[in-house]
Amino acid sequence: MQLTDRINRIQISPTAAVIAEADKLKAKGVDIADFGPGEPDFPTPDHIKRAAIRAIEENKSKYTPAGGIMPLREAICAWHKRELRSSFEPKECVVSVGGKHSIFNVVSVLVQQGDEVIIPAPYWVSFPDIVKYAGGTPVFVETLPKDGFTVRASAIEKAITPKTKLVIVNSPNNPTGGVVPPEEYERILAVCKKHNVWLMGDECYSHFTYEANKPYSIASARGAKDKVIIIGSMSKTFAMTGWRIGYTLGPEALIQALIKLQSQSTSNPTSIAQYAALAAMTGTMDSVPAMLAEYAKRRKRIVEGLRAISGVICEWPGGAFYAFPDVSAHLSNGGGRSALANSDTEIARMLLDRAHVALVPGEAFGAPGYLRLSYATSLERIEEGLRRLERFFAHAEAAA
Ligand SMILES: Cc1ncc(COP(=O)(O)O)c(C=O)c1O
Structure with a gap:
């Protein structure tokens, strides 16, 4: 189809693409630990x-x-x-x-x-x-x-x-x-x-x-x-x-x-x-500090959990609700810890297919070697997701 140059200059939002992939698996009954969506899991007040x-x-x-x-x-x-x-x-x-x-x-x-x-x-x-x-x-x-x-x-x-x-x-x-x-x-x-x-x-x-x-x-x-x-x-x-x-x-x-x-x-x-x-x-702003307190607990757990995984470096985010770990040590050109994959996009794909963890590759944000995990999800799901991530990266190291 002949479309305009301007529409051909842009791509579908990569975060939307990850969410769509995860949703497809969920529809088939797969239990996904979902760190994909950048939206609060709380209801509107x-x-x-x-x-x-x-x-x-x-x-x-x-x-x-x-x-x-x-x-x-x-x-x-x-x-x-x-x-x-x-x-x-x-x-x-x-x-x-x-x-x-x-x-x-x-x-x-x-x-x-x-x-x-x-x-x-x-x-x-x-x-x-x-x-x-x-x-x-x-x-x-x-x-x-x-x-x-x-x-x-x-x-x-x-x-x-x-x-x-x-x-x-x-x-x-x-x-x-x-x-x-x-x-x-x-x-x-x-x-x-x-x-x-x-x-x-x-x-x-x-x-x-x-x-x-x-x-x-x-x-x-x-x-x-x-x-x-x-x-x-x-x-x-x-x-x-x-x-x-x-x-x-x-x-x-x-x-x-x-x-x-x-x-x-x-x-x-x-x-x-x-x-x-x-x-x-x-109206009242009561819901905002309540959500923030919850995010603060989740931030602590997810950053500590990610830091405990070998070859993963994660800074403390100062705001928002995303952890942004550097996993480049697991890439074939990144110092060769496990040479798990050639890119973070490939790691994200493997995580979704093999470990049933949904997250967004750093390349989508102009940051190759990173992954984005939204912690706008419950502490239980964060625990489950961390367990899967630990297992995934441990296997990768053992196989290396
Ligand atoms: C940095 C940033 N700006 C703007 C938006 C747009 O949000 P909305 O269109 O839902 O107001 C988002 C949503 O993810 C965002 O992360």
Whole structure:
């Protein structure tokens, strides 16, 4: 079939592909220890569900303004101000169909053929493809485990060229869990301002940080507002992945362009989901620390468990809900511990087929030699998965 160049420039999301493979096996009755999906295993809090039911009963089922209902835009600004010390007004806010849609639209209105977009690697799988779809070129800046996968302002500055349009910072990061410390983030902002480049802060995991790391938004920094674009989402913070509500905060002219794009594409996000999001933004936040406490227990268990496996190196993730171990010692070109496989993708495939463990290979995130395990799953399943991983790598070493 003759398709456009732009669709041929991108691939199906590799995380979606892993989930589909695992689901196929599950449908055949195979018991999978599933570390694949990047979504909370908790239900949406009751007060949010009730608000949606009320919205249905009150027939709030008509078109809304393309950029979202005004009470929700107001509530997002108030929530962001309270939680993350920003100062956006409703005209600087647009509601979209999830954070991914928000990012897609921002890149669509800012990036065109010939533009470069700086993306720290390892990166969330969708960033480069969204940039490519818009005709731009992703430029990767490496982050390292010994730095806690924090991106440095100096590294970003080195990558900036006259073609650079946008820098994307995702903190806490998917897949590494890396958190950019506020001082470094402010240095990144200063670099962006100096070179007249947009800075997009993806805050989808803002409220899932551990130990000394606290929720932080670059929008709270002095002088941020003219160059900073914030992406937020209900998906992770309120366990609302399926509801599809995200938002963008930024300069009014940009927001107007985003609303124009939505008016000619998706129109408004689902009206019912917007009322649910309104309850999330204005109601109790009790569920958030409760989820975080659970993630903290799981993080401890999974990182300790992975570190106990021979040839596996795993840093402590500073945020989000992913462990990102380095398994390169088990690759044929990685120091030859067990020479189990040629790539992490092959290891992930073997783990799914032989050990019935689902996880995402690092190559999908621009990080060959790594695996991503989501610990948004119960402690019992983590224990079971660790047992299978230990056995798998022990066999590999014994066979070597
Ligand atoms: C870093 C990052 N940004 C954005 C998103 C988008 O989430 P959603 O579209 O569900 O809001 C995700 C989801 O996995 C993510 O990991």
